[in-house]
Amino acid sequence: MTTQPPRPQLIDGLTEPRLSDVPRLLWWGQRGYWHGATHGPVKGRVVSAFYAVMWWPTWPALLVGQMIVVKRSAARYYLSPDRDAVLAIVATRDGWRVEDHLSARPGKKRGKALRALVLPALRAQADAAGVAIYATAASDKLAKDYADDLPGLVDVGPGRLRGRRLRREPGAASADCSSTDP
Numbered sequence: 001m002t003t004q005p006p007r008p009q010l011i012d013g014l015t016e017p018r019l020s021d022v023p024r025l026l027w028w029g030q031r032g033y034w035h036g037a038t039h040g041p042v043k044g045r046v047v048s049a050f051y052a053v054m055w056w057p058t059w060p061a062l063l064v065g066q067m068i069v070v071k072r073s074a075a076r077y078y079l080s081p082d083r084d085a086v087l088a089i090v091a092t093r094d095g096w097r098v099e100d101h102l103s104a105r106p107g108k109k110r111g112k113a114l115r116a117l118v119l120p121a122l123r124a125q126a127d128a129a130g131v132a133i134y135a136t137a138a139s140d141k142l143a144k145d146y147a148d149d150l151p152g153l154v155d156v157g158p159g160r161l162r163g164r165r166l167r168r169e170p171g172a173a174s175a176d177c178s179s180t181d182p
Contacts, residue, residue, distance in 0.1 A: 005131045007076045007091040011121045014078045017086060021079070022067050025086055028102040029062075030055045032138075035106035036162075040139040044162040048138070075099070078118050085114040089122060095132030095167075096122070098146075115149045123150060127170050134167040136160075 010016070017025060033055060036048030055062065070077055074091040077100070088100035103110040126133050133150065136159040137143035143164035147153045152172025156165045 004074065004093050005091050005095065005129055007074055008089045008096060008122055008125050010076070011078060011118060013081055014117060015083075016077050017070055017079050019067055019070070021083075022070055023063060024104075025070070025100070025102060026059065026063055026066050028086070028104055028106075029066075029100075030059075031104075032102055032106045036138055039107070040141065044139055047162045069100075078114065080110065080114045080117070082110075085110040087111070087114050087118050089118075089133075091131075095134055096126060098133065098135035112145065112149070115146075119150045123152075123168075126168070130170045132167060132169050134165070136163055136165050138163045140164060 030052060033048045033052035037045050037052055039045070040048075069075060069088075072090075075088055076090075077086055077088045079086050084105070085103040086100060087098065090097045090099050101111055101115075103114075122133065125131075133153070135146060135153075137146050138159075139162070143155060143166055146166055147155070150168055153166050153168040154172075156167050159165055
């Protein structure tokens with residue numbers, strides 16, 4: 001039986017969203033769907049457009065659901081210093097899953113700036129704890145960006161509805177990472 005690893009630790013300089021931030025995070029998700037509906041391959045655009053349209057009649061339930069997921073004990077949400085991007089990491093039996101990578105202005109590199117703050121610390125924590133990191137990137141471009149930002153992250157196949165599934169085993173690409181350890 002596999003046990004669930006602990007959730008990742010806080011990272012200096014980053015905060016966690018408050019419940020009062022949840023409506024904003026939900027809106028960022030909607031903006032991200034519209035961004036996805038106008039960028040990338042046709043299949044991803046269609047799925048994103050569907051999500052964007054379905055967001056409107058379901059937003060009250062989505063709001064309640066988002067409040068619950070932000071506060072669940074297995075999740076750690078990292079909010080950027082400018083409070084304009086968020087990245088969630090959720091502890092599961094399979095490792096740490098990247099979720100809710102959202103920004104106030106999709107396509108303006110705010111998510112990339114946040115990844116630059118989170119991923120090096122997350123990589124070190126995951127390697128120390130022997131935990132894999134995995135994600136489903138919404139597009140091939142985002143999958144490449146994730147792989148560029150997190151050494152050892154590899155493409156393991158297509159996502160269920162869109163994008164690419166990615167995984168990094170603990171200690172992967174350690175030869176590529178600078179370290180002061182002997």
